[in-house]
Amino acid sequence: xxxxxxxxxxMVFFLTLGNLxxxxxxxxxxxxxxxxxxxxxxxLTEGLSLVEAVTPLGLALGWLLPILATVGxxxxxxxxxxxxxxxxxxxxxxxxxxxxxxxxxxxxxLTALLAWLSPPQTWDSLNYHMARxxxxxxxxxxxxxxTGVGFQNSMPPGAxxxxxxxxxxxxxxxxxxxxxxxxxxxxxxxxxxLAKQIDVGPLGRMITVVFVAxxxxxxxxxxxxxxxxxxxxxxxxxxxxxxxxxxAGITRSSVVYASLAAGMGLVTKPTAVAYVLPFAALIAxxxxxxxxxxxxxxxxxxSFMLVLTLNAGYLLRNTALYGNPIASEGRISFHINxxxxxxxxxxxxxxxxxxxxxxxxxxxxxxxxxxxxKVHEVIxxxxxxxxxxxxxxxxxxxxxxxxxxxxxxxxxxxxxIVFVVLLIRRKEIEPSIIILSLxxxxxxxxxxxxxxxxxxxxxxxxxxxxxxxxxIGYTFDRFLMPNGVRAVAAILLLASWPWxxxxxxxxxITNSQSYVDSVLVVPREDLYFANGWHxxxxxxxxxxxxKESSCSDIGIxxxxxxxxxxxxxxxxxxxxxxxxxxxxxxxxxxxxxxxFVPCAVICQGCPEDQTHFNDLPRIYKDHPxxxxxxxxxx
Numbered sequence: 001x002x003x004x005x006x007x008x009x010x011m012v013f014f015l016t017l018g019n020l021x022x023x024x025x026x027x028x029x030x031x032x033x034x035x036x037x038x039x040x041x042x043x044l045t046e047g048l049s050l051v052e053a054v055t056p057l058g059l060a061l062g063w064l065l066p067i068l069a070t071v072g073x074x075x076x077x078x079x080x081x082x083x084x085x086x087x088x089x090x091x092x093x094x095x096x097x098x099x100x101x102x103x104x105x106x107x108x109x110l111t112a113l114l115a116w117l118s119p120p121q122t123w124d125s126l127n128y129h130m131a132r133x134x135x136x137x138x139x140x141x142x143x144x145x146x147t148g149v150g151f152q153n154s155m156p157p158g159a160x161x162x163x164x165x166x167x168x169x170x171x172x173x174x175x176x177x178x179x180x181x182x183x184x185x186x187x188x189x190x191x192x193x194l195a196k197q198i199d200v201g202p203l204g205r206m207i208t209v210v211f212v213a214x215x216x217x218x219x220x221x222x223x224x225x226x227x228x229x230x231x232x233x234x235x236x237x238x239x240x241x242x243x244x245x246x247x248a249g250i251t252r253s254s255v256v257y258a259s260l261a262a263g264m265g266l267v268t269k270p271t272a273v274a275y276v277l278p279f280a281a282l283i284a285x286x287x288x289x290x291x292x293x294x295x296x297x298x299x300x301x302x303s304f305m306l307v308l309t310l311n312a313g314y315l316l317r318n319t320a321l322y323g324n325p326i327a328s329e330g331r332i333s334f335h336i337n338x339x340x341x342x343x344x345x346x347x348x349x350x351x352x353x354x355x356x357x358x359x360x361x362x363x364x365x366x367x368x369x370x371x372x373x374k375v376h377e378v379i380x381x382x383x384x385x386x387x388x389x390x391x392x393x394x395x396x397x398x399x400x401x402x403x404x405x406x407x408x409x410x411x412x413x414x415x416x417i418v419f420v421v422l423l424i425r426r427k428e429i430e431p432s433i434i435i436l437s438l439x440x441x442x443x444x445x446x447x448x449x450x451x452x453x454x455x456x457x458x459x460x461x462x463x464x465x466x467x468x469x470x471x472i473g474y475t476f477d478r479f480l481m482p483n484g485v486r487a488v489a490a491i492l493l494l495a496s497w498p499w500x501x502x503x504x505x506x507x508x509i510t511n512s513q514s515y516v517d518s519v520l521v522v523p524r525e526d527l528y529f530a531n532g533w534h535x536x537x538x539x540x541x542x543x544x545x546x547k548e549s550s551c552s553d554i555g556i557x558x559x560x561x562x563x564x565x566x567x568x569x570x571x572x573x574x575x576x577x578x579x580x581x582x583x584x585x586x587x588x589x590x591x592x593x594x595x596f597v598p599c600a601v602i603c604q605g606c607p608e609d610q611t612h613f614n615d616l617p618r619i620y621k622d623h624p625x626x627x628x629x630x631x632x633x634x
Contacts, residue, residue, distance in 0.1 A: 002056055003169040005063035010037045012070040019077065019085055026087040027193035031240045034186060035257050038158075038234070038264040039310065040066060045161045046313045049141035058140075059169055092202055096486050100206045103493050107213045108185060110500050110508070114223035115177040117519040118506040119569075121530050122403060125225040126563035128152045130173065133164050134565060138574040144317050146582040146591045149560050153588065154327035157314050158268035159227035171575060176225050183229040184222040187466050188212055190236035195470040197243050198433060203485050204477025210489045211469045214496040215411055217462050220403040220503050230268050232463040235275045237261035239467055242279045242439075246432050250283075250290050250299070258283060259303040263310035270326070271460050274447035275467070278439045321587065328587070337452055338387040343379045348448035350375060351383070351394055355458050356412035358397045365396040372396070391454040401513065402504045407458040408465055410495050414488070415468050418475045425479070433474055440467045505530035528566045535563055538622040542629045543570035545620060546600050549631060555583040555598030559605055567602065600631035 013036050018029035044062045048054045074084055092101060120130040128151040135152065136142050142161060144153045163176040188209050195208040212218065221229045241258035245251075262280065265272035280303075287296045308315075315325040322328050337344055350372055357368050372394070376383040383394045399409055422429060422437050444464050451460065476485045501509045506519050506527065516522050516530045529536040546554060554571060558564060573580050581596050582588070601613045604627050611618050613630035620629035 001170070002060050003166055003175055005060060005067065005169065006037075006041070006165055009040070009063050009067050010034070012067055012074070013037055015084070015086075016070045016073055018087060019074070024085055027196065027240075028244075029087075030189060030193065031237050031261075032257050034233075035237055035260045035264065039260050041162060041165070042158065042264070042267060042310050042313075045142055045164070049143055049313075052140040054136065054140045054142065054164065054168060056168055056171075059165055092206065094202075096482075097202060097206050100210055100486075100489055100493075103489075104188065104209055104213045107219070107493075107496065107500065108188070111184065111219060111222040112178075112181055114503070114506055114508065114519065115181045116174075117524070117527075118177065118223055119524055119528050120173055120176060120225040120565060121505050121528055122224045122226055123531050123563065126528070126532070126565040127561060128155065128564075129160055129225050129227070130163070130176065131564040131568070132157070133160050133167050133173075133176070134568040134574065134580075136160075136164050137168050138579065142313070144321055144588065144591055146585045146588045148558060148582055148585040148588075149562070149564065150328055150331050153321060154318055154331060156267045156269055156311070158264060159230040162230070163225060173225075173569075177223055180224055180226065180229045181222045183233040184218060186233045187218075187229065187236055190233065190240065191466065191469045191473075194236060194240050194243065195473045197240065197247075198436065198470060198474055199430075200470065200473045201477045203482055204473040206473075207476050207485050207489050208469045208473030210492055211411065211414070211472050212466050214492040215462065215465050216399070216401075216408050216496065216499045217406045217458055218466070219496060219499040220401070220406050221459065221462065223503075223506065224403060226459065227269050228271075228459050228462040231265055231272050231275070232466040234261050234265035234268060235272065235279075235463045235467055238265065238276065238279050239436075239440075242282055243432070243436060245283055245286055246435060250287055252302075255283070255287075255299050255303060256306065259306040260310070262303075263307040266307060267311045267314070271447060271451065272463075274450055275443045275463050277446060278442040282435070282439050321590075334390055335452055337450060340449065343381045344388055345445060345449050346379055347376060347381050347383075347385070348388055348451075348453050349445045351453045352444070352448045352457055352461065353412070354396050355455075356407045356409050356461070358399055358407060358409055360398050362398070365398060369394075369396045388452055389454065390452040391456065394453065395455070397455070399498075400504075401498050401502050404456050405458065406499065408461075410492065411465055414472060415465070418468075418472050421475055421479060422471070429478070433471065437468075437471045440464065440471065443467070525569070528569055532563050532566075534625055535566065535627075538620075538625050538627045539566055539570050541622075542602060542620055542627065543567075545629060546571060546631065549600070549633065551599040551631060552578045553596060553598050553600075554578060554580050555596075555601040556580060557583055557585075557601065557603040557606070562604055600629065603628045603630065 010033060013033035014029055017033050018024060018026050021029060045054065048058045048062060077084055092098060128149050131149065132152040135145050139145060142157055147153060159179060162179045166175040166179060167173055191208050191212050192205050195205045200208065218229060238258055238261045241254050241261060245254050262276045265276055287299050319325045326332055354368055354372050358365055373383050400406060419441060422434065426434055447460060501507065502511050502514060504513055505515050507514045508518055508520065510518055516527065519527060556567065568580060571578050601616055603613060606628050616630040616632055618628055618630050619633055
C-alpha cells in the first residue's frame with residue numbers, strides 16, 4: 001500500500017542519521033529524523049502543488065526519492081565494509097516499570113483502535129480541517145480556492161498536509177486520524193528522551209511518559225483530525241534542541257534543527273507562536289552570551305530564513321487574498337485579544353487556569369467561579385469582556401469527555417504542585433531544570449495574553465501539558481519515594497479510563513452522555529454525523545437524488561460554521577469523479593473557475609421562498625436544517 005511510503009521514509013531517515021552520528025545517540029537521530037521528515041513533507045507538497053501533481057503517483061515518486069537516496073547510502077556502507085548499527089531498544093528493568101510500560105501500550109492500542117474505527121467527526125474537522133484536505137485532493141494542489149469557510153484557506157496547512165498524503169495515498173480518509181495518533185506516539189517517545197536528557201532516572205522517565213499518555217485532551221485528540229497534538233510534537237522537538245543548547249552550547253546543527261522544528265510548529269497552527277517564543281528567547285540569550293553581535297545576527301538570519309521557508313507558501317497565498325499573511329481582519333479580531341496589558345494578562349491566564357480546575361462538585365466549581373469574578377472586579381475588567389472573550393460566556397465546568405470541552409484537572413494540579421516545589425527548593429536543583437521549567441511555564445500566560453478566552457481553549461493548552469511532563473518526571477524522581485511515584489502513575493492511569501472508553505462522539509463503551517452507540521457497532525458512515533446527527537438524513541437524501549441524476553458537478557453554498565466535509569463523503573467526491581465547488585463566496589470568488597457549471601446546488605440558508613437557483617429548480621427542502629437542493633430532474 002502506497003501510504004506506507006512516508007512511514008518507511010521516516011524509518012530510513014532515522015537509521016541513516018543514527019549511523020552518521022559518531023556517538024550513535026539514537027534519541028538525537030529520532031528527533032532530527034522527525035524534523036527532516038516534516039520539512040520534506042512541506043517542501044514536497046508545495047513543490048508538487050506548483051504543477052498540480054498531488055496525486056498518488058506524484059506523492060509516491062516524491063517519497064521514493066529520499067527512500068532510494070538513503071537506502072543507497074546504507075548499501076554503500078555495506079559495500080565499504082562499514083557496519084550498519086541498529087538502535088538498542090531495551091525494556092525497562094523492574095516489575096513495576098514494566099507494568100507501567102504495558103499500561104501505556106494499552107493506551108496507545110486503544111487510541112489506535114479508535115483512530116481506525118472512527119472517521120473524522122470533530123466539528124472543526126468537518127468544517128475546515130478535512131474539508132480543505134478534500135478540496136486540495138480534488139484540485140491536486142495545496143492552494144487557495146473558493147470557499148465560504150475562511151479557515152479552509154487562511155489557517156496554516158501543516159497537519160492537514162500530512163492528512164492529505166494519507167488521504168491521497170490511501171484513497172480515502174481511513175488513515176487521516178493517524179496523523180494525530182502518530183503525533184501522540186512521537187510525543188511519548190520524545191518526552192522520554194527529553195527527560196533522559198535532563199538526567200531523570202528510569203522511574204522518573206516512566207512517570208513522564210505516563211503523565212503524557214493520560215492527558216485527557218491528548219487521549220481524545222489522538223483519534224481525531226484536529227492539529228494540537230501535532231503542534232505539541234513539534235514543540236517537544238524544539239525543547240530537545242533547546243535543552244541540548246542549554247547544556248552543551250550553541251552549534252550550527254542545533255540552531256538549524258531547532259529552527260526547522262519551530263517552523264513546523266508554526267506551519268501547523270498559529271498558536272505555536274506562544275510556544276516557540278520562550279524557547280527562541282532562551283536560545284537568543286545563549287547565542288548572545290557565546291558569540292559576538294555579528295555572529296548572533298548571522299544565526300538569527302539563518303533561523304528566520306529556515307522558519308520562513310517552511311511557512312512561505314501559505315503566508316504568500318494569504319497575503320495575496322487578504323492583504324496580510326494571517327487572515328481577514330474580522331477573523332483576526334474574532335480570535336486575537338483586542339486589547340493588551342496587565343489586566344488582560346491576569347484575566348485570561350486566570351480564566352484559562354480555571355478551565356482545568358473544574359471538579360465533579362458544582363459547589364466547588366461555583367466557588368472557583370466566584371473567586372475569579374471577584375478578581376475581575378478588583379482589576380476593573382468584565383469577566384466576559386468581548387475584547388478578550390469569544391464564542392461563550394465564562395464558567396467553571398465539571399470534567400467532561402466531550403472532545404471540544406475536555407480539560408486536564410488532575411494534570412494541572414500536579415503541574416501546580418511541582419511548580420511550587422521547584423520554587424521552594426530551587427537551591428537544590430540544577431539551574432538548567434529551573435530555566436526549562438520557567439520557559440515552559442511562560443508559554444501558558446503567553447498564549448492567554450494572545451488568544452481570547454473561550455470554553456474550547458483547553459485544546460490549545462495541550463502542548464503546554466506535554467512540554468511540562470519531563471519536569472514532572474524530574475521532580476518526582478528527585479523528591480518523591482518510588483512507591484509514591486508509582487501511586488501517582490496508578491492514579492493517572494485509572495483516571496484516564498473515561499476518556500479512553502467513553503468519548504461522547506466515539507465511545508467504545510457507551511454511557512448516558514454518549515451521542516451514539518459504540519464505535520464497535522455503529523456503521524462508519526453514521527459516525528461522521530455523531531456531532532451533528534440532525535444532518536445525517538438530509539445529507540444522504542440529497543446525495544441519493546444527485547447520484548440518481550448522474551450529476552457530477554455540485555455547487556455548495558453553506559454558512560461559515562457548517563459541516564461541509566460529510567457532503568464529500570456522502571457524494572463520494574472526489575474519488576468517484578464528482579466535483580464540489582463553492583459558489584458566490586465573497587472575497588474568495590476571485591478563484592472561481594468560469595468553466596465550472598453546476599448541475600446541482602446545495603444551499604443551506606437560502607430564502608425559503610426561493611424556488612430556483614441559477615435556473616435550477618428546487619427539488620428538496622429540509623425545514624429543520626434549512627438545507628435545499630436545486631437540480632434539474634432528469
